[in-house]
Amino acid sequence: MISVDEHRAAVTELLGTRPGVELPLADCAGLVLAGDVRAGVALPPFDNSAMDGYALRSVDVVEASDDSPVELPVSEDIPAGRTDVPALLPGTAHRIMTGAPMPPGADSVVMVERTDGGTGKVRIFAAAAPGAHVRRTGEDVAAGSVALARGSVLGPAQLGLASAVGLDRLLVHAPPRVLVVSTGTELVLPPDELRHGQIYESNSVMLVAGLRALGCHVESIRSVADDVETFRAAIEPRLASTDLVVTSGGVSAGAYEVVKDALTGAGVSFRKVAMQPGGPQGLGRWDGVPVVTLPGNPVSVLVSFEAFLRPALLASLGHSGTDRQHVRARLIETLQSPKGKRQFRRGYYTQAQGEVTGIVGPRGGPGSHLLAAFTQANCLIVLPEDVTEAAEGSEVDVLLL
Known part of the structure; x- marks a missing residue:
């Protein structure tokens, strides 16, 4: 048997790093930048008002107060989007809206709430410090600077910033096209009626959901019979348009292990990993396409x-x-684990307010068929290869799901 860490490293090496591809912003959510993004414009691109109010010279309203307002003529209206902004003459004000360009000659904005809202003339009831309510050019992002660094995960804020600096496409690591294949003559698709000896297929549903959550483009073949020629005929025509094949079932030591029978000698190797559950694993390349083979039991x-x-x-x-995220937690009951294998037990983790260490208890037994227990779990309890018993009250590693 090989270790969990060795097999994980082998799968990681097999998949490598996805190439960069330019995609529209709308298709980039959740993906990762494959290169730095430099700002083509400053943010803000010009000095603008942070408030609805009046652009003016601060020296003209230095004496303004509630008891002694200063009255100024209003010579212009400056809405957001106006491009021909006239200069401000001393002793005057321009009515200005949020986001509108500051007129040359003005150094501050008095919010409309501190005025009488006049249009021909305006009474100002408060002084304004130089720069008050003014957003300066480049205050957020300087033109030519790195707005988003390579490796950034693209969420709403990152995509908004990319658009704000003038981009409509980004270079991201290309999501792989994954083909998920569930094998087993016993598999039936819901809602067809089951006959004795048959079960409903569920592995592909779980894998498709998990893979799509990572941003992968996924297709599935939900039930392939335990026949080598049938298996090959179902998958080979799709290899040219697939970046990764993930199979479930058919990799153990039984008499009808279709994945192992079909792919042994075709570039895929099979091994036992020192873990419970999930010991039978496989990986390799089939006609150059990466293949990862998983066991058949749902857990x-x-x-x-x-x-x-x-x-x-x-x-x-x-x-x-x-x-x-890994944390340490105290067990609320004793657990047994097979010697020489890393055991992953479904568990439920809680942490009381003010407590440094949380507590964790198992959900269901160790059996790899007990899927319902997984729906009640929020973590995996990880027992190392050299542990055969973890006593109640002892601390264990917990992998938060």
């Missing part, structure tokens, strides 16, 4: 996704942080 699929696929795909997409 094994989800644990394998968390242990191997999720971090490897995040790394390939340019993310610097690829791990779930």
Whole structure:
């Protein structure tokens, strides 16, 4: 057997780093920048008003107060978007709206709430310090500077900033096209009626959801019979348009292991990983296309996704942080673990206010078929290879989901 860390490193190396591709901003949410973004314009691109009010010279209203307002003639209206902004003459004011360019000669803005709102003349009830309510050119971003650094994850704020500095496309790490394949003659698609010995297919549903949450483009083949020729015929025509194939089932030591039978000798190797659940794993290239093969039991699929696929795909997409958050927690009951294997147990973690260390308890047993328990879990309890028993009250590693 090989270790969990060795197999994770092998999957990460197999997937490599996704190439850069230019995409419209609307298609970049959640993706990672593949290069620095420099600002083509300053933000703000010109001095502008931070308030609805009156642009003026601060020296003209230095004596203004509630008891002794200063009256000034209003010579211009400056709405946002006006491009022909006339200069301000001494002893006058321009009515100005939020975001409108500051007129040459003005050095401050008095908000409309501190005036009588006049249009021909305006009475000012407060003094204004130089620069009051003025947004300066380049105050947010200087022209030519790096507005967004390579490796930035593109959320709403980042995409808004890219547009604000004049871009409509960004160079991002290209999301892979993933083909998910569930194998097993026993698999039936809901809502068809089950016959004795059959089960409803669920692995592809879980994998598609997890992969799409990472930004992957995913298609699935939900039920492939345990027949080598059928398996190859279902997948081979799609390889040319696929960046990654992920299979579930057919990789263990039974008599009808279709994935292992079809891909052994075709560039994919199969191995036992020292973990529970999810020991049977495989990886390689089929006609040059990366392939990651997972076990068939649903909990094994989800644990394998968390242990191997999720971090490897995040790394390939340019993310610097690829791990779930790890914390330490006290067990509320004793757990057993097989010697020499890293065990992943579904658990529920809580932390009381003011407490440094949280508590965690298992949800369901260690069986790889107990999917319902996973729906009640918010973490994985990780017991190392050299631990066969973790006593109640002892501290363990917890992987927060």
